[in-house]
Amino acid sequence: MGMSVGAGGGGRGGRGHRRRGRHHAMISEINVTPMVDVMLVLLIIFMVAAPLLTVGVPIDLPDTQAKAMNVDTQPITVSINSAGQIYLQETEIPVEELVAKLQAISKTGYDERIFIRGDKSTDYGTAMRVMARISAAGYKNIGLVSLQEQDQ
Numbered sequence: 001m002g003m004s005v006g007a008g009g010g011g012r013g014g015r016g017h018r019r020r021g022r023h024h025a026m027i028s029e030i031n032v033t034p035m036v037d038v039m040l041v042l043l044i045i046f047m048v049a050a051p052l053l054t055v056g057v058p059i060d061l062p063d064t065q066a067k068a069m070n071v072d073t074q075p076i077t078v079s080i081n082s083a084g085q086i087y088l089q090e091t092e093i094p095v096e097e098l099v100a101k102l103q104a105i106s107k108t109g110y111d112e113r114i115f116i117r118g119d120k121s122t123d124y125g126t127a128m129r130v131m132a133r134i135s136a137a138g139y140k141n142i143g144l145v146s147l148q149e150q151d152q
Contacts, residue, residue: 075113075143076102078134082119084126095129099137117145 078098079087086093088101102114114134118127134142 075115076105077115077117077145078130079117080119080122080127080130082121084123086126086130095133098130098133102134102137102139112139113141113143114139115143115145 077089081087086095086098088098088105093101116127116131116134131142
């Protein structure tokens with residue numbers, strides 16, 4: 001009765017014992033599916049949230065045939081709602097303080113562009129009073145904001 005001594009170690013407790021079946025190698029690929037899922041959810045969130053980030057004063061603008069303007073910088077916006085309340089950007093202010101506030105926030109002086117957004121049902125006198133105060137303060141670049149008419 002002979003016994004063989006070898007490196008193979010055919011017995012149960014031997015060093016060379018291997019599992020039967022496949023040898024599994026380490027996978028070194030990145031699983032992109034969770035990242036794509038997260039990116040799609042973020043895209044949907046930003047698509048829904050982007051329209052809500054516009055000027056916060058709710059105004060029903062009139063329709064005109066004027067073309068859209070290309071504007072590089074964010075202009076100063078004065079809004080007048082249907083109740084005659086005046087807003088500078090998104091903050092309500094009395095008409096008496098309008099000129100002082102405009103001069104305080106102006107970056108390029110009297111050449112800065114100022115947009116006036118007036119509701120369709122705004123009193124014409126209120127809109128003219130606001131425009132007159134802005135013009136009397138020395139501002140020359142005043143624009144009225146409207147929506148483009150839709151062809152029907």
